[in-house]
Amino acid sequence: MHFYQLLFKINLGSFPNSRRKIEPEIMRRLMFDNQISNIINSGVESKGLDLISNKPSVGSLSEADQFSADEIKQFWLTSRNIHESTTTEKEAFPGEMLRPVFNDIVMSSDMLDLIVEYYMASYEMMEFRKPFGEGAEDSIIVQVKMNQFGRCRIGSEIFSSLISSRHVKSSFILAKFMTESGDIDCYPGQVQYFFTHAVNLSDELSEHNLAFIHWYKPAESSNIRYHFRVRDDEICNVEL
Known part of the structure; x- marks a missing residue:
């Protein structure tokens, strides 16, 4: 229970939930994303994202089910391997x-x-x-x-x-x-x-x-180093 409470405090309150059983709902979402990642990164040709959605969710958990397994898989593949991304002109937004x-x-x-x-x-x-x-x-x-x-x-x-x-x-x-x-x-x-x-x-x-995005500019030099003190006995170095 303490582990669930810690996760919730780390800014997980933005996840949709029923406000009744938030701990198992959040953990199920994390496990669902982890399953997708494992399948895609395994390198094995698989029909298997459909296996994840063989049991329909109910209540607040059903909000994620409106996106098909194929749509979620394509989103993950695009983010993982941009060389093989087929994004051109206008794509369906999952x-x-x-x-x-x-x-x-x-x-x-x-x-x-x-x-x-x-x-x-x-x-x-x-x-x-x-x-x-x-x-x-x-x-x-x-x-x-x-x-x-x-x-x-x-x-x-x-x-x-x-x-x-x-x-x-x-x-x-x-x-x-x-x-x-x-x-x-x-x-x-x-x-x-x-x-x-x-x-x-x-x-x-x-x-x-x-999405409208402001991009950070690159540092003028790749060898700039800074240091700052975290505690009296500890100094950390940061390199840009």
Whole structure:
């Protein structure tokens, strides 16, 4: 019981729960994620994520069951092996946006520029521009409004952002990017907010689930060292 209570104190209160049997509910979610990770990292070809969901959950535990095993597996594979990721243009989003929510936010001119740049990179065969902006006459004009969200959930894992002040500690991320040479670089950043934005693609309004992130800049020198004192008799070194 003391172990469960300790886990709860380490910021696990954001997990959905019935507020009646929170300890076993949280432990089940952790075990579920661990099962998925073990199957994917085993290197064995398996149909087996379906085995995890052979018994339907009830009550608050059923919230994670709306995401299929295939969707959760694809999410894990994308995060584990970016070289084999098949993410292009618009992919199905195996999750949902969570409160706090702010609807119909008008984007700034700078944000519209970023949105246009994103769509141009994602849909290489199409042209986009912001309202009254420069571009070809047949360019797709992006909408100026978006809906902001403080958190999002994929499976049983919840990601937070800066605008969700109660959960800001879980807004920091480490993202992988593949360079043109095939190398993998990791970049730390902080999610400012999640948002949905719709754009008209081939006469059909298509909604995208996105995140606005501030990235940390690299240190000017890779050999910078700092030290600080934790206790009177202990000094720790930090290298950037």
